[in-house]
Amino acid sequence: MEPERRTLNTIKYHTHLLVSIPPIPGVGDLVLQHGELLRQELSDGNLQWLCYLSSTSVYGHCGGELVDEDYPARPSSELAKMSIVAEKGWLNLAHDLGLSAQVFRLGGIYGPGRSAVDTIVKQKPLSEGQKMRASRQFTSRVHVEDIGQSLKAAIFMPSSGKIYNIVDDDPAPREEVFRYALELIERKWPGYIDHEAACSMAKPCEQKGILRRDKRVSNARVKKELGLRLLHPSYKSGLQSIIDQMDTPVCYNREFKPNR
């Protein structure tokens, strides 16, 4: 099925295009499937700048190494393999259209409404992906505000296909992050959370060979070339700012009666 004319015109008559749709398992990049049509339609439009949001998962298994953008990408999951293909596809399209282009390889995104604090407060069982990530020694993450700042910086820095890792300075294990989130919650809302249940969320599950998947992702390039100064260099300030913005956790699955 071809994209709607309205959508094509929206892209064509704007100057900046941020691609944030992840690849679809079994399909690939939904938009790049129409690459030839995009080349024809966008060649005489207003588009000047393009950024594709990819993932640090493209590096694959790295045995705990420090990984910068020149590290060979050896994706292992289907999604990561599709992300690498999509990165190349978008950079080629941008090249053919003469656009400034970059790829952002993002760590795990967190922010208000999507964080360890939210997961604990919601008290829902962990998804399979969350259980798997719980076993990693290092997990790179980035606060959504720092993605925003990086995008703004990239708009003012023309690039013909640069790749940037967008992660914070502190690739901490998920278990540590959950323990910290729990401390913040118990300090702010004493008695709200079932402590034992919350602790079990943080526990890593037993999985063999997990170290192979570990990596510490370097953000040196984005700091040097785009001048990024992280608002949240660590999950600690990121989670603190999230909980500071939360009034009460009543919006979730039960009424909150403060234990005072």
Ligand SMILES: NC(=O)c1ccc[n+]([C@@H]2O[C@H](COP(=O)([O-])OP(=O)(O)OC[C@H]3O[C@@H](n4cnc5c(N)ncnc54)[C@H](OP(=O)(O)O)[C@@H]3O)[C@@H](O)[C@H]2O)c1
């Ligand atoms: N989440 C992470 O921790 C993480 C980590 C690394 C990289 N990334 C990358 O960062 C980007 C944003 O991630 P995200 O988790 O926020 O992704 P998401 O929630 O799955 O979706 C982001 C955007 O893509 C749109 N979208 C998703 N599937 C679509 C489909 N089949 N057709 C049309 N639009 C579709 C969504 O539209 P609706 O709003 O209409 O649903 C939304 O605007 C993605 O490219 C992802 O690969 C994410």
